[in-house]
Amino acid sequence: xxxxKLARLSDxxxxxxxxxxxxxxxxxxxxxxxxxxxxPGSEITVLQKSPLGDPTAYRVSHTTIALRxxxxxxxxxxxxxxx
Amino acid sequence: MRxxxxxxxxxxxxxxxxxxxxxTREQIVASIFQTSRQICQETVTYTKQEKRYETExxxxxxxxxxxxxxxxxxxxxxVIYITIAGANVPSSLLAEFFGxxxxxxxxxxxxxxxxxxxxxxxxxxxYRGTTWVVSVMLPPMAIFFPIFALLENYGYLxxxxxxxxxxxxKSGAHGKQSLxxxxxxxxxxxxxxxxxxxxxxxxxxxxxxxxxxxxxNGRWPTxxxxxxxxxxxxxxxxxxxxATASVVVAMVVFGIIVTLTVSWILSKTxxxxxxxxxxxxxxxxRRPKIWDTIVRSTxxxxxxxxxxxxxxxxxxxxLTWVLANIxxxxxxxxxxxxxxxDPFARQLGLDxxxxxxxxxxxxxxxxxxxxxxxxxxxxxxxxEVDGLHSLKQIFLDHGWTWLTALNMMLFxxxxxxxxxxxVNIYKETKSKKxxxxxxxxxxxxxxxxxxxxxxxVQWFGLL
Amino acid sequence: xxxxxxTIALAGNPNTGKSTLFNVxxxxxxxxxxxxxxxxxxxxxxxxxxxxxxxxxxLPGTYxxxxxxxxxxxxxxxxxxxxxxxxxxxxxxxxLERNLNLALQVLExxxxxxxxxxxxxxxxxxxxxxxxxxxxxxxxxxVVPLAxxxxxxxxxxxxxxxxMVHGEINTxxxxxxxxxxxxEKIAKLLPLVKEVVGEEYPARWVALRLLxxxxxxxxxxxxxxxxxxxxxxxxxxxxxxxx
Ligand SMILES: Nc1nc2c(ncn2[C@@H]2O[C@H](COP(=O)(O)OP(=O)(O)OP(=O)(O)O)[C@@H](O)[C@H]2O)c(=O)[nH]1
Ligand SMILES: [Mg+2]
Numbered sequence: 001x002x003x004x005k006l007a008r009l010s011d012x013x014x015x016x017x018x019x020x021x022x023x024x025x026x027x028x029x030x031x032x033x034x035x036x037x038x039x040p041g042s043e044i045t046v047l048q049k050s051p052l053g054d055p056t057a058y059r060v061s062h063t064t065i066a067l068r069x070x071x072x073x074x075x076x077x078x079x080x081x082x083x
Numbered sequence: 084m085r086x087x088x089x090x091x092x093x094x095x096x097x098x099x100x101x102x103x104x105x106x107t108r109e110q111i112v113a114s115i116f117q118t119s120r121q122i123c124q125e126t127v128t129y130t131k132q133e134k135r136y137e138t139e140x141x142x143x144x145x146x147x148x149x150x151x152x153x154x155x156x157x158x159x160x161x162v163i164y165i166t167i168a169g170a171n172v173p174s175s176l177l178a179e180f181f182g183x184x185x186x187x188x189x190x191x192x193x194x195x196x197x198x199x200x201x202x203x204x205x206x207x208x209x210y211r212g213t214t215w216v217v218s219v220m221l222p223p224m225a226i227f228f229p230i231f232a233l234l235e236n237y238g239y240l241x242x243x244x245x246x247x248x249x250x251x252x253k254s255g256a257h258g259k260q261s262l263x264x265x266x267x268x269x270x271x272x273x274x275x276x277x278x279x280x281x282x283x284x285x286x287x288x289x290x291x292x293x294x295x296x297x298x299x300n301g302r303w304p305t306x307x308x309x310x311x312x313x314x315x316x317x318x319x320x321x322x323x324x325x326a327t328a329s330v331v332v333a334m335v336v337f338g339i340i341v342t343l344t345v346s347w348i349l350s351k352t353x354x355x356x357x358x359x360x361x362x363x364x365x366x367x368x369r370r371p372k373i374w375d376t377i378v379r380s381t382x383x384x385x386x387x388x389x390x391x392x393x394x395x396x397x398x399x400x401x402l403t404w405v406l407a408n409i410x411x412x413x414x415x416x417x418x419x420x421x422x423x424x425d426p427f428a429r430q431l432g433l434d435x436x437x438x439x440x441x442x443x444x445x446x447x448x449x450x451x452x453x454x455x456x457x458x459x460x461x462x463x464x465x466x467e468v469d470g471l472h473s474l475k476q477i478f479l480d481h482g483w484t485w486l487t488a489l490n491m492m493l494f495x496x497x498x499x500x501x502x503x504x505x506v507n508i509y510k511e512t513k514s515k516k517x518x519x520x521x522x523x524x525x526x527x528x529x530x531x532x533x534x535x536x537x538x539x540v541q542w543f544g545l546l
Numbered sequence: 547x548x549x550x551x552x553t554i555a556l557a558g559n560p561n562t563g564k565s566t567l568f569n570v571x572x573x574x575x576x577x578x579x580x581x582x583x584x585x586x587x588x589x590x591x592x593x594x595x596x597x598x599x600x601x602x603x604x605l606p607g608t609y610x611x612x613x614x615x616x617x618x619x620x621x622x623x624x625x626x627x628x629x630x631x632x633x634x635x636x637x638x639x640x641x642l643e644r645n646l647n648l649a650l651q652v653l654e655x656x657x658x659x660x661x662x663x664x665x666x667x668x669x670x671x672x673x674x675x676x677x678x679x680x681x682x683x684x685x686x687x688x689v690v691p692l693a694x695x696x697x698x699x700x701x702x703x704x705x706x707x708x709x710m711v712h713g714e715i716n717t718x719x720x721x722x723x724x725x726x727x728x729x730e731k732i733a734k735l736l737p738l739v740k741e742v743v744g745e746e747y748p749a750r751w752v753a754l755r756l757l758x759x760x761x762x763x764x765x766x767x768x769x770x771x772x773x774x775x776x777x778x779x780x781x782x783x784x785x786x787x788x789x
Contacts, residue, residue: 023109028614029360034112035609036362037644041113047139051151052249055258057142057365061116061644064138064365066245068252071360091742092768098738099756102731107757108612112647114724119646126681127642131673238580262581280583282615364582366561367640369668371580372695383575 009044009067009075010056017080018044025074037061038075045083138367142242151246158239159335162230164328167307170222171324177218185210203404208457212400215453216392220304224388225381227303231268232380236371240265244363252358254343255350257286259361260293264342267297272503274299275511283359289346291508292521295500296338296345300384301391301448305495306331308452312475313488330492338496341528353520391449399450400457403443407461417458431530432490432537434481441494446502451495486540490533497529551599552711555624557652558636559645560584560607563664567636567694568604571704576604583607588620595704598711603630611651612755613762623766625655626747631711634703636662639669639676639691649685653719654751659687660706667693686718721750731757743767 012018020040023030037060038044045059055066129135144150185206192202234240240262248258259280267274274294281287298306307327315326350356407417414422417439424442425435436458444451459477478487499522500508509518540546556564560582569576572591578584589604605624606617613619625633635652637645642663652659663676682689688706692699709715723729735753743752747767755763 031108031112031612031614032360032362032609034109035612035614035647036364037116037647039113039116040109042116048143048146049148050146050245050248051148052246054252055245055248055363057146057245059139061120062641063644064142064367066248066363066365068248068258068358068361070358071362092764095735095738095742095756096761096764099735099753100759102734103757103759107728107759110725110728111754111758112610114728115647115650115722116643118650118720118722119643122646122681122684123643126677126684128675128677129673130675134672137672232579235579235581240579241581259583262583276586277583279586364560366580366582367668369580369665379575 006076007079008073009046009058009077010069010072012046012079014046014048014056015082016046017083018046018077019080020044020075020077022076023074024076025071029071033067033071033075036065037063038065043080044077138365141368142365145239145242146245155243155246156332156336158234160328160332162227162234163307163331163335164324165230166223166227166303167311167327167331168321168324169226170307171311173222174218177221178215181210181214181218185214200408203408204401207460208400208402208404209397210400211457212396212403212450212453213392215456216396216449217389219308219452220300220392220449221385221388223304223307224300224384228269228300228384229377229380232376233371233373235265236369236376238366238368241363241365245365248363250343251346254347255286255354255356255358256289256343256346257281257283257358257361258363260286260290260342260346263290263294264297264339267294267299268303269300271295271297271299271500272507275504275507278511282361285350285354285356286359288354288512288517289349291512292349292517292524293342293345295504295521295525296342296497298335298338298496299448299501300388301501302495303331304449305452306334306492308474309488309492310334312478313483313485316485334492334496337493341497345524345528388449391447395447396450396453399443399446399454403454403457404461407457415461417461421458430537431494431533432486432540433494433533434487436481437487437491437494441498444501445499448495448501484546486537486546490536493536494529494533497525497532499523499526499529551601552631552707553628554600554602554707555628555630555633556602556604556636557611557621557625557633557648558607558662559609559638559648562607562636562638562645563692563694564607564636565589565604567634567662567664567692568602570694570697570700571602595708598708600707608648610648611655612758613760619762619766622655622763625652627766629656631658632707633659634662634707635659636664636694639663639665640672640674642676650720650722653685653687654722654754655748657687657717657719658710659717659719660703660710661685661687661689662692662694662703663689664692664694666691666699667696684720686720688715688717724754728754728757 006021009018020038020042022040023033023038042060047057047059047064049056055068056072057064057066145154188206188210189202192206243265244258244261247261251258251260262280263274263278266277271294275291278287278290281290310330311323311327314330315323318326403417407415409416411419421435421439424438428435428438436455440451440455440458443454456477459481505518505522508521512518556568558564561580565576565578565585568574568589568591571593574591576585576589585604585606588606591602593600593602603624605621608618608621611618611622613622633652633656635649637649649661669676678689678691690699690703690706692703732750732753735756736749739749739753
């Protein structure tokens with residue numbers, strides 16, 4: 001658990017797992033992400049990118065949610081290896 | 084502290100504010116999720132690991148880089164192909180049946196020595212208006228919508244939104260606009276309500292202003308009819324259906340391109356702004372109850388079409404007949420109006436009657452073709468319209484070419500939304516300005532596009 | 547005993563089958579579709595069970611009740627101000643973890659809750675087994691498994707609803723435990739909340755919303771309470787119209 005090297009969710013590749021540490025985003029979007037299960041401590045699996053490269057689909061608490069890069073850029077945490 | 088008489092509510096609010104720090108919400112939600120997770124760990128067991136990720140496996144195909152778009156296009160094409168192939172025979176049969184029945188009704192009128200104006204209003208106006216709408220609209224819509232409902236219930240629509248998102252983002256629009264467009268296939272007026280899923284007012288307005296560029300159930304049949312009569316004329320059998328379907332698919336794709344372009348221009352001008360944040364859930368695919376969905380959706384659509392035929396087509400038929408029979412000087416009101424519009428309409432590759440039909444068809448798109456036919460029929464000797472073949476003859480007699488058909492299809496696709504849709508737009512936006520723009524923008528585009536095609540074709544001497 | 551009409555609200559995440567259940571109960575035809583956000587206009591319908599009249603409201607699907615959007619406020623206000631006799635929280639049994647999030651929020655707001663575990667047929671297909679009795683014990687409210695589309699579990703649900711409106715079911719809704727810091731703040735705020743907004747509203751929940759900086763709620767409490775109680779009946783009258 002190194003504080004220094006936090007990755008962005010947007011950097012993780014399809015198939016990778018990711019544990020959220022913090023959401024560096026404010027306002028409604030943050031609240032919406034929290035409601036969907038993007039909460040600190042939860043584990044996310046990157047599923048796949050849309051054919052045009054963006055958005056990306058994530059598995060979060062057994063559901064599939066698509067986020068644009070604008071959002072996933074602000075979600076920080078650690079990449080915890082492939083599925 | 085601030086107010087002289089402290090309101091207990093304000094005091095409470097102040098008190099709470101002093102207690103909170105920035106990430107209270109985060110802590111609250113995290114605790115709730117923590118609790119949910121714990122409960123699930125103790126109450127839920129997964130017994131078939133291989134089944135859990137079925138949806139994800141399917142998504143790897145439906146939204147894959149290579150197959151995502153081809154599959155979407157193929158789905159659209161297949162749905163339209165089946166609609167056209169399936170509707171052809173029932174449509175003709177219905178038209179023939181109504182024509183046959185009309186003969187007997189006319190006979191009855193003669194037997195009763197009813198005045199000819201009464202026969203005109205009731206049979207040539209009301210009856211024909213209604214039955215044409217039914218025979219042209221009912222079969223394709225009773226086929227198209229059940230298939231569409233199956234796709235919707237299966238869970239395919241959110242995948243379309245996922246695939247197309249980038250395009251909408253680039254044009255400054257909201258990714259969920261694909262969903263509202265899909266609703267527009269059914270009915271633009273209803274789709275206007277469905278734009279409520281878009282929270283940002285700016286992007287919602289974009290979705291509202293461009294919604295009518297997807298053909299609604301009042302326009303599908305027009306597109307299909309004209310495509311099959313004129314665009315696929317050189318083909319027979321299965322190839323004819325295929326050619327018709329290709330033309331209709333091309334129309335839909337063109338409508339999508341116009342939607343994206345208009346959204347892009349608007350978001351650079353009148354509705355400037357950046358796309359807002361959004362999230363899209365991709366629900367698991369669920370096998371629809373196939374039979375239930377088909378039966379219910381067919382019944383619903385049929386009832387809908389029949390209701391519209393009675394409430395809109397019947398009065399429109401009467402009105403058109405009346406206009407075609409009130410004489411001013413040696414011409415009728417209808418003919419006079421058509422003549423007035425003719426020079427302008429010619430510039431768009433149309434004619435006065437077509438434009439007049441679009442204008443009179445403002446209340447509902449499904450009555451455009453019936454009004455047009457009645458207008459044409461009122462000009463010459465009354466011919467028997469039995470079946471759909473004679474329709475083409477009527478058009479040809481009035482100087483139609485494939486260009487006329489193409490431009491009428493384009494105009495139908497692009498022109499102002501129907502009256503009901505405009506009313507809904509006003510209700511939803513509460514703004515006369517935006518309601519007017521939702522009328523004016525598509526109309527301007529319809530005029531520009533048809534003008535361009537008409538003149539390009541002439542220029543290149545393609546006709 | 548005087549005959550009265552009972553009010554039932556349908557809450558839940560988007561796409562969990564609320565409209566499907568609504569249709570089964572009322573015989574109406576709200577449109578349904580497998581995508582989140584299908585219902586944009588809430589509908590109202592009526593049904594009779596064992597000679598008693600029920601009014602049921604199909605609320606828009608939401609991921610939470612924290613007033614991030616108009617929909618969420620509508621759903622929240624209905625539960626808080628119109629005080630339905632029963633709130634049915636419709637959950638997707640195949641994604642229980644995310645869905646429970648909303649259920650726990652509703653449990654903070656009212657104790658007249660029945661959890662409808664819908665889409666049980668899908669869960670079964672995916673090999674997901676849920677210990678209903680244990681879940682019910684943990685949540686402190688009845689849990690009814692359903693497959694609304696196949697009309698399975700409806701009878702049990704209606705029976706549970708009837709028993710709840712007659713006060714035959716005692717519920718002990720789960721109280722989510724928050725971090726020490728938050729619990730301390732709640733404790734500090736509670737007396738004042740009870741004093742200002744009265745016993746009519748769930749104090750702990752109000753305190754949490756205040757800590758969360760939800761000013762819209764306090765505004766609603768301040769300006770609308772009586773208005774809402776009376777008008778609650780008319781708010782959902784865009785009857786059974788939908789896209
Ligand atoms: N297999 C299965 N499918 C169901 C069941 N209940 C509902 N569905 C399907 O799930 C989808 C969503 O149902 P709706 O009733 O539209 O969901 P909703 O909760 O009203 O959704 P929103 O209006 O978006 O909030 C539809 O395609 C239904 O046919 C069920 O018990 N089993
Ligand atoms: Mg619904």
